[in-house]
Amino acid sequence: xxxxxDDSFDALNSLIDSWGTQPGTMYTVTRSVTTCAAFxxxxxxxxxxxxxxxxxxxxxxxxxxxxxPGTSGTSLVEKPIPILTDDMYARLQMKALQNSQPTMxxxxxxxxxxxxxxxNLWPILDQAVDIVLYVQVPVSQFPDLATSVLLVPGLDRxxxxxxxxxxxxxxxxxxxxxxx
Numbered sequence: 001x002x003x004x005x006d007d008s009f010d011a012l013n014s015l016i017d018s019w020g021t022q023p024g025t026m027y028t029v030t031r032s033v034t035t036c037a038a039f040x041x042x043x044x045x046x047x048x049x050x051x052x053x054x055x056x057x058x059x060x061x062x063x064x065x066x067x068x069p070g071t072s073g074t075s076l077v078e079k080p081i082p083i084l085t086d087d088m089y090a091r092l093q094m095k096a097l098q099n100s101q102p103t104m105x106x107x108x109x110x111x112x113x114x115x116x117x118x119x120n121l122w123p124i125l126d127q128a129v130d131i132v133l134y135v136q137v138p139v140s141q142f143p144d145l146a147t148s149v150l151l152v153p154g155l156d157r158x159x160x161x162x163x164x165x166x167x168x169x170x171x172x173x174x175x176x177x178x179x180x
Contacts, residue, residue, distance in 0.1 A: 013141040020138030028137045046116035063134040099123040
């Protein structure tokens with residue numbers, strides 16, 4: 001029935017949404033490059049921020065780097081930089097130290113006043129530098145019931161069985177022991 005299909009579709013997208021916080025369901029890593037201005041203590045990350053992208057969960061920020069100034073074209077030289085934990089960043093004693101190249105990156109995903117996250121580079125840049133982020137992207141919600149969607153291997157089965165469990169109570173059905 002149409003109402004059951006609509007309810008099941010909502011349950012499917014709710015399931016996909018909840019999986020978006022689980023690293024095992026993120027199958028694509030995007031590489032994005034953002035120019036960071038000199039002398040900024042921090043940069044915002046999120047839609048409309050300095051790093052204009054969906055604000056990533058901490059576990060989905062996989063790697064970071066910077067493009068060494070003076071390289072251009074197809075022969076860019078990208079140097080990896082480690083991502084610090086909260087404790088590691090807290091132990092940095094000279095947070096205002098400046099240099100032309102960052103050696104570490106700290107990501108704070110929450111800022112209640114703006115809804116954006118914050119990225120701090122250490123040392124603080126004394127010239128503009130291109131920063132590279134590698135972020136795992138979660139499975140997207142389905143646009144409608146008719147659009148074909150290409151799924152990564154194994155995801156189709158996981159969706160079918162988990163969706164069956166999600167919608168069974170709504171349909172007053174009992175899933176088979178094989179599904180459970």
